[in-house]
Amino acid sequence: MGTERGKATISIMVGREPDPSMLRSWDRLVDSTPGSDVTQLTAWARLRGRMGFAPLYLLAFQAGEVVAGAQIMHRHVPVLGSVGYLPYGPVISPAAADRHGLCRALGSNLASLGRHRLRMLFVQPPEGADDLSGELLRRGFRTSSAGIAPAGSVRIDLTATEDEIRRRFARRLRSWPNKWAARGVTVRLGDSQDVALLAGLMTHSARHQDYQPLSLDYLEAMYSELAPSGQAALFVGEVHGEPVAADLVTRCGAMVRGRLAGFDRTGQTANLSVPAAIRWEIIRWAKAREYKWYDLGGLHDETLRALLAGQDGHSDSWPSADQAKVAFGGSPYRYPSAVEMINPAPVRAAYDLSRRWAGGRRLVARATRRFRDSSPARQHAAR
8 A cells, every 4th residue: 555645654463474675664664753662563572472362463664664654463262253463553753754654544444453353452652643543533533442462651851960860759768769779678680580589579579569460471471582682671570689579661762661569568678668679670671772761661550640740759559569660759650542443243242342341341350360460560569
């Protein structure tokens, strides 16, 4: 498909297995675009393939170069058919000409996929892509509350000095960097041998936070896909040499994002703020590599609304995981509206009806977790 938009000619390709050179170009685009995420990398598609998902690519070209696109993960669901989700996409290069034309071309093709190839398609556009969200709404999508990705988060500006960052910490956290060493708390950079440790610590957190932890096989696959290219790093927090907490972050572009975490809160170590020590070390590690932002991993909507409304400090009514993230004094932000398209009409009606009663909402939540496994908001709530 080719379309004329002023001086820029836009060509569209939709397929399951693009040429390897196209996929390499796509990975470079994702990794160089502000606000993008590892969930749009081909390595993530290989990872999710272990869970029964397959990628569907929508790529936009100008002058033969990939300048925009989307990696949609989809799988067959009994009764429903093919269900797809698109987290943190579509991605558009900031250097591309005619962004408006690209939005229209991407929106048109996503709407076509939602009507003709997928029974359900859920899309969470990336930060700064409100125009994409609006374009999809104009083309028949509707606002979604399915939660395929966090609605927003809080992040730390890593271009500030360490002293400036610490001054923004909550009062109870501000003095801890001076205490950890004396209390025997240390943080080290982990490796593949520590993935099993992360899995065990996530099991502790899962019992406390009431979620289903990821399997060791899946965690090992994630680390092996992302770490060799520098797109994942694992940090281990120890007390007198005994590991009690771990945090896996991902890196895409200039953003480091909290992804997975585990903490054994039993015993005396629970009062030493070891997870906070890990986050402080992540800040220093990311600054040393000149990354620009550290995203702490997603907030619940209640917390996000309060922060964006100007509430300072914290509230005891917020989830404990949110309180721990907000204590670092970062800036809250919200992603553009998530959207969805569900067809045909009887399936959409059944979906809407299921969300009106408690049992149906639990089923929808369980299905959503299958799509969101290892997303920042769910698995990083281990505090």
